[in-house]
Amino acid sequence: MNIVLRKKSAFKGLHLPEDKITAEKPIEVLPVPEKVVIPVQQSLGAPCEFLVTRGDFVKTGQKIADSKSYVSAPVHSSISGKVSKVIRMVNPITSKVTDAVIISSDGEDSWVEHSKLFDILELGDISELKKIIDNISKEEILKKVREAGIVGMGGATFPTHVKLNPPPDKKIDTVILNGCECEPSITSDHRLMLENGREILMGLYIINRILLPQNIYIGIEDNKKDAIENLKKLIMEMGFSSLFKIVSLKSRYPMGAEKMLIKTITGRSVPMGGLPMDVGTIVSNVATSKSIYSAVIEGMPLIERVVTVTGAVVNPKNFRVRLGTTVGSLIEKCGGYRGKFNSIILGGPMMGVSVVDNEFPVIKGTNCILVEKRRIQDEQNCINCGRCVDICPMNLMPLMYVRNTKKGDYETCQEYHIGNCIECGLCSYVCPANIPIVGYIKTCKSELVKRKAKK
């Protein structure tokens, strides 16, 4: 049976220069860092509060922040040691000031007790493991996922247990595992698919156990042929060939945006302002799937992830790091900076956030650290060329947002459906006048939120 399907892209978009120089570099596991910086807020859910204060001793995997709200994900300590400081920092996902703790390691990495259902994932154990998963109740899995603090690791950081528990009136018939990694430079998901394919597939089996959808697809862009081959081989070996289908997708940015992925694979369009579950679909990232496996089977909370460090560093690499490891220490591990640079970006070049200094930590949604030398160029006048309109995968008219935001007319932007923008950055990328269109869009969106709050 053919388990690899082929799909062309069903949206506008563009094939970007890939620049994935670390695709051949195996994931390097770093020793436990001496200190970690852990922000209290690492998900899109309700704000969490710290359960520890300065001077407390924490163990690896100990929950250090939580919220009573359902739509939130707790935060865990990624090393064992002493909470040496509580600081305020700007959170790169929410751009708001949040609390963070600095934990100094005691060098022992002693874990809190966690129940491991299964040891090492060997090929012969698959059927036994499947039985174990089949015997855990849905509620228990969801509880474990929440307690492990798992969020969408592709960058959106939405709490996974909420996503996996859709309201009963939404019937989910399709699950898509997102292994597109459509942004240039990033290779963390690519390496994960090559090196942790079994865990990813078992994680997907757990998702299947919860949702019992009719179709399960794994979407991978065709510039990662080795990852497609590897997962195909593993699906056969692990006996999933009747359950999972791999979809080889044309590499075209932003294929990894969930609305684009759903449209391409299933042909369904998520309605404006809606969620994938409105069209019976749930999309999950491959790294998230691996974390679900680790949480449910190994009892491990989300305290580490794979991150690509690339750009103007001496030796670009992929690392498996403890969350909270600072950007600066990772760049050191790559041999330091190479040549001149003027920006450090958390995330990919298209959607990443540039940060002020290298003391920033790797958090749950950080898939890449990119050091870049940017040419600074002035914004020129819009010449009405329509390139942004032609390329927008969401079929919006980005130039109207620039025009009206400059005037302060945010309501008109709303008329042009600014809320539908996924901020993929293609409009700014192709703009001949070098207008930071996404910057204007973000300004307008936050102004609209402020005005709404005033009312």
Added chain:
Amino acid sequence: MEDNKILISHAPHIWKGFSTSRIMYLVVVALLFPAAAAIYFFGYYAIYLMLTCVVTAVLTEFIIKKIRKKRFIMDGSAVITGLLLALTLPPRLPLWMAALGSFFAIAVVKEAFGGLGYNIFNPALGGRAFLAVCFSKEMTTWVLPPHFNYDAITGATPLSENFVYQSDKISLYKDLFFGNTGGCLGETSALLILIGALFLVIFRIIDWRIPVFYIGTVVLGSFIMGKDVLFQILAGGLMIGAFFMATDYVTSPVTRNGRIIFGVGLGILTVIIRNFSNMPEGVTYSILIMNAFNPLIDRYIRVKPFGFYKKSKNV
């Protein structure tokens, strides 16, 4: 770390680098094809005319930017305006008139509205319309090619009423296609205009919709009016207007559907002017009139957003 200043900027952090000035200079390169035809058919005087227009346009822009205390960017848009204006002028127009037209195009039609990106009308055509009103005699004095010397024989353009062609139809089409006929500097050779246009399409500078729907509408309209269709599209300024003037970004719609409407509107206006007015040619005024409609088209023709259903709420 210390010697590097860290920059905070919005995503995306990479840029395609296809800048405005690159677009403009590619258009200039494309315009060199009809310009070559102009020199071949109308002699050295064509070079003087083009140089006069270009230099005046760039100088005017430079001075006005200085007066307005704005930064002058040599982005090539003034070069295009000057060159385009020259290509729409009669082959023996006095140079000072050409310079005046070029000055008017930049100073009034472009900069007075706020400069590149803010002008409502195509600057080159605005300049041409100004000259046509001020110097109606000189602007309708044509010569017949090929004549490299200044004292050429005056003759009528193909579209005017007193145009008589001696030979058979096939050689008439041939002359019109290659450009061996009377008319404005750059409008006569359909062949070289098409080569220039192909260049623009290959480099994805222009959208095919405007010229195709423009010329298509003229074909249909001329057919309905019982005119010689091939003659109507080859003669006059339709070709250069459709490919180089109507496709000007600033003064044409941003959406694909808007561009179709724009092209069809141009075609209808051209057919009306050619058939019912007492002017032989209507491309200039068609484009200027549709330019005025452009903000309206951009306001009402929108793209249907992804995931738009009739019932879905405004987000």
